Amino acid sequence: MRSLEPARPWSLRRRLLGAILVASTVLWLAGLGTLTALAWRETGEVFDDALEESAYMLMAATTDLDARGLLAPLPPLAGDEVRRVDMQYQVVSAGEVVQRTEGAPARPFIGDYDDDHGFADLRIDGDAWRVFVVRDEARRFEVQVGQRAEKRMDILEELAEVLWLPALGFLALLALVCWWLTGRVLAPLRRTTAAIAAKTPDDLAQVAAEGQPRELLPIVGALNDVLARLDTALQAERRFTADAAHELRTPLAGLHMHVQLLQRQHPDLVAPFQKLRQDIARLTALVDSLLTLARLDPLARAQLGSESVALLPLFDSLLAEYAGEAARRGIDLTLRRDIDAVSADPHMLAIMLRNLVGNALRYCPAGSRVEVAAGMHEGRARVTVRDDGPGVDDASRRRLTERFFRVLGQEEGGSGLGLSIVQRIADLHGIALAFGPGLDGRGLGVSLAWPP
Template sequence: MRRWLPRSLQGRLLSLVIGLVLAVWAAAAALTWIDARHELDELLDAHLAQAAALLVAREAADIEEPIDVHAPTLHRYAPRVAFQIFDGGRLVLRSAQAPVEPMASAGGFQTVTVAGTRWRVFTTTGFDGDEQVHVGEQVSSRTSILFALMRSMLWPTLLALPLLAIAAWWAVRHSVNPLRSLSQRLLHRRPDELGPVELQDAPAEVTPLVEALNALFLRIGTLLESERRFTADAAHELRTPIAAIRAQAQVALAASDDATRRHALDATVQGCDRASRLVDQLLTLSRADAELPQAQTVELGELTRLVAADIAPHALAKHQSLALQVPAACSVNGDATLLAVLVRNLLDNAVRYSPASAQVQVAVEQRDGRVHLSVEDSGPGLDEAQRSRLGERFFRVPGIDQSGSGLGWSIVRRIAALHDAEVQVGPSARLTGLAVEVIFPAA
């Protein structure tokens, strides 16, 4: 069906509507023809039987008639009707149109061919059983009557078909006007115009399309805003380490002794490391600003154990103790890469901002149908005002001498939001430092 349908929706609707109307009209005409033919045959057969009964009664009254009767033509179908009366096998009466031989051989209704002409014949016997009456009518006369009847019935509806096609065209064109209006609005929108599309009096079939387009524009707007924010963040944050690297490189070029030159080169390498770490953080944050990829079942306990193994050398270098309490199975739905970044940022913050010989405790457990990831340290902690600002981009706690970009907490909160997780921050009751708990829905 799709091969012959036109490409436009309006053309398809018109083709289907007009095609269905023609099919229904043809089916109705065929059924009307069959029913009218049946009723006409019933009516004319009844007339044949009645005429035969009259002839039988007339023969019983012994009314003498000549053998050949040239009756006057009182109707245009009169020459197509004939009758015969036989008495003891002898033809005693017939009409001018009737042959000499019997028109039928058996009683009742029959359709026979006599001299190349098809007749509908009714045969009956007289009261004494010797007479036989045949009354016939040409089949062509019935067909002519049927054609005349059907012409009078179907001709007006056939004339109405073009009017119906015009009405269907107008109705379909009027119905697709909202789609035409929507296409015109989208055609004339500016590339940076991502506001919702307003379509007045939109039909119920078009409303989901408009809502889907508005949702798409919203996602595109969010993505573009994320890209703009990423560009601004990158330009803002990379300016400082690049300037520091350049300054150290100038110091190395101008240094007259090896110690000063080496110190400047070491500072340059450290600046490059900080810039590389900042770029990684910015890319992670940009990825977290996008939608969550296809969620999979992630074993959070095993993932936390692997991340803790990567962080452990840094903790040992500061003579810190890193304790891990992870059950055998604790699964969540999400993206393993993003979840690893979340855990790594929490552990890195705890190790980085805790003093030497501090304690860091990590636990993963399942309670009340949800999975809890908690990280506690014995560091200096944060006051309420500082905790309230955690998650702001590039916010760093004043007085901290550790290097950082201020993006770690933004990344943690964004990844948690993508996984429908809740982040709670407060003082640690056991270690007196900072306690962070991320609560995930269980897989």
């Protein structure tokens, strides 16, 4: 059975870097092999030249040869030179070695060389040798200078021991340079990603195509097409909601007046008509909330005006508006302020506080307390609306700002849009909306924290 786990995302930069490094390493190894072959050839030529020069020098020094052999001893090679390059020579006469260095074999390197001079490769006692032979003009004797092949390899090994660390260092430097270069090359991709990630539901503006690399232009164009279609659909939805809400307000107001008239004409039906009036009022409030959201949704923070709003007249208007309802419900409504003003759109701030206070009064039973307070908290202006009513469980708190969400078990009617409106206005102002416990650890507390 195939796994249903999603595939792990892969990195374009890492793949590009891996491809570059693999190709670079292969080419580096190929270049290293080529350089090694060239170094072997050039080293061999240098050693061949040394063998040839040594042979001619020895030939020039070998001048006196009689039946007793060489009368003048040959000049020995320098000790360090013998140790490092291992050049061994023989003076051969009539097929016999009449003089040789200590490391040279007792028998001639080459017994039947048929030319006056030249190179030969041979094996003696399992060792590979490179030999140069030169004869004197009278063909009385010949000088044979040889070198073990392993000595030539030793020179390459010493060279490799010196060069391997810098070579690996340059390979690591190549990896770092490739990492940096791929980062620079892919920087437009990161910038485009950041521009797309910064998009919000309120920002459906086109992603700028200027300055984009040719490879990204089709993606940016396709994304802009999607954004344009989405913006058109959202605008149509918002226009429909606004138009529908606006068109519903007039017939609802007329219906409310007709019910009032019927209630006066038929006093015996007061209770049914009162229930109908309440339903119409709830429907009117829902339409008003929908119309408010339809006006708020297309707004962006940059479009919203902000000014210093004095809290004293705002709190006085709230008290005047809700004092009668609080008294009728038997709820103690208090307003307290420790700061004079906050920065916001005055009309929007009033809508937020009316929704919060209205919710608290609607869902708290008689004998409860509702407190509206404004002050400073941790360097930030904060307005709180708290009560000691039945409260809301943690699971429901996380969903309070969802549109049309209502807590189960509430007997009071409502549209489920009040806190959605508060959340939307808070987002437009950059205000942090949070829910917590209310007064004395009971009920519900709502806090609005302004940016520092």
